[in-house]
Amino acid sequence: MDPQLTSLIVPSEEITKVEECLNHLVEDTGGNYALLLDKSGQVISSQGDGDRQDITALGALIAGTFASSREVAKLLREKDFRVLFQQGVRENIFIALIEEQWILCIIFNKGTHIGLVKVLTKKATDELATVLERVRQQHKARDEVLGSSFRTSMEDTIDLLFRD
Amino acid sequence: MALINVAAREIHCKIVYYGPGMCGKTSNLQYIHAQVPRDTKGDLLSIATETERTLFFDFLPLDLGKVRGFQTRFHLYTVPGQVLYERTRVAVLNGSDGVVFVADSQRSKLEENIKSLKELAVNITRQNKKFQDYPVILQYNKRDLGDVLPVPVLDKYLNGMHWQRFEAVATTGVGVFDTLKAISKLVISRL
Numbered sequence: 001m002d003p004q005l006t007s008l009i010v011p012s013e014e015i016t017k018v019e020e021c022l023n024h025l026v027e028d029t030g031g032n033y034a035l036l037l038d039k040s041g042q043v044i045s046s047q048g049d050g051d052r053q054d055i056t057a058l059g060a061l062i063a064g065t066f067a068s069s070r071e072v073a074k075l076l077r078e079k080d081f082r083v084l085f086q087q088g089v090r091e092n093i094f095i096a097l098i099e100e101q102w103i104l105c106i107i108f109n110k111g112t113h114i115g116l117v118k119v120l121t122k123k124a125t126d127e128l129a130t131v132l133e134r135v136r137q138q139h140k141a142r143d144e145v146l147g148s149s150f151r152t153s154m155e156d157t158i159d160l161l162f163r164d
Numbered sequence: 165m166a167l168i169n170v171a172a173r174e175i176h177c178k179i180v181y182y183g184p185g186m187c188g189k190t191s192n193l194q195y196i197h198a199q200v201p202r203d204t205k206g207d208l209l210s211i212a213t214e215t216e217r218t219l220f221f222d223f224l225p226l227d228l229g230k231v232r233g234f235q236t237r238f239h240l241y242t243v244p245g246q247v248l249y250e251r252t253r254v255a256v257l258n259g260s261d262g263v264v265f266v267a268d269s270q271r272s273k274l275e276e277n278i279k280s281l282k283e284l285a286v287n288i289t290r291q292n293k294k295f296q297d298y299p300v301i302l303q304y305n306k307r308d309l310g311d312v313l314p315v316p317v318l319d320k321y322l323n324g325m326h327w328q329r330f331e332a333v334a335t336t337g338v339g340v341f342d343t344l345k346a347i348s349k350l351v352i353s354r355l
Binding site for chain 2: 060
């Protein structure tokens with residue numbers, strides 16, 4: 001099958017590595033929150049202050065914004081657009097692309113200097129790129145992870161929930 | 165590409181409703197949002213113009229609960245249909261696992277449908293995915309209107325790939341869940 005259509009399976013040990021990396025980023029920058037997203041907008045992991053309300057919507061919007069800015073960059077004939085900075089009144093967001101697949105974002109306030117965020121985010125994206133590379137290399141069969149009867153159970157749930 | 169998070173035991177899939185302007189993509193999501201149980205759905209997020217036309221996307225997260233120990237989430241998106249927003253559609257399609265192509269059944273809209281479908285094929289191919297392998301469900305919407313083309317005619321022009329297709333009236337919900345069930349099952353079968 002087309003490799004672009006197969007699932008990305010992130011094992012527990014790699015999620016632990018991702019969490020450690022995000023935690024370091026938040027601590028070392030003095031930032032408020034760090035998120036790792038898939039380019040589709042799905043949240044892989046988030047670390048930092050616990051009162052963020054709607055992480056799901058935040059993920060969808062940040063990924064959408066990044067993809068949209070990337071299209072703008074293409075129109076401006078940029079060859080390699082990888083980072084985006086949103087300056088807010090209360091909080092700023094720094095967004096960086098990891099290997100065309102994941103998006104790292106860090107949310108921070110006035111107490112944190114953008115230069116520090118840029119440097120430490122670069123370090124974190126390098127670390128996360130090696131995690132992503134390992135995730136891509138491992139070829140776990142779907143059934144090994146989900147169990148062979150997953151699809152039938154899922155179809156039953158879909159029939160049960162998706163109805164008028 | 166769907167995402168399976170083994171540590172959190174979560175599965176995420178992204179489904180995009182695509183089609184020409186005013187074909188009923190947002191209506192599909194609005195009907196789904198109104199009908200699914202409260203604990204299954206998140207808020208319907210719409211980035212629209214003052215006249216309620218989609219500007220960037222609509223977004224509806226659906227949480228199907230635990231299936232065989234995995235929390236399963238479908239994220240439904242619509243694209244802005246107007247020709248002007250071609251690059252925005254590319255951005256929304258990024259990382260999608262399947263597409264519902266919503267066609268407007270009215271005779272006068274055939275050309276717009278064909279153009280939009282061709283554009284979808286180009287955009288999927290540009291993401292290094294094979295369009296002929298890509299999970300697509302077709303919906304012929306607005307079947308309640310007067311001057312609609314017969315289904316075989318729509319099939320002839322839009323369904324050369326022999327996708328599963330459904331007739332629908334998205335505003336009243338006819339065919340909306342049949343379409344959603346079909347694309348969900350198709351995406352799950354490709355995990």
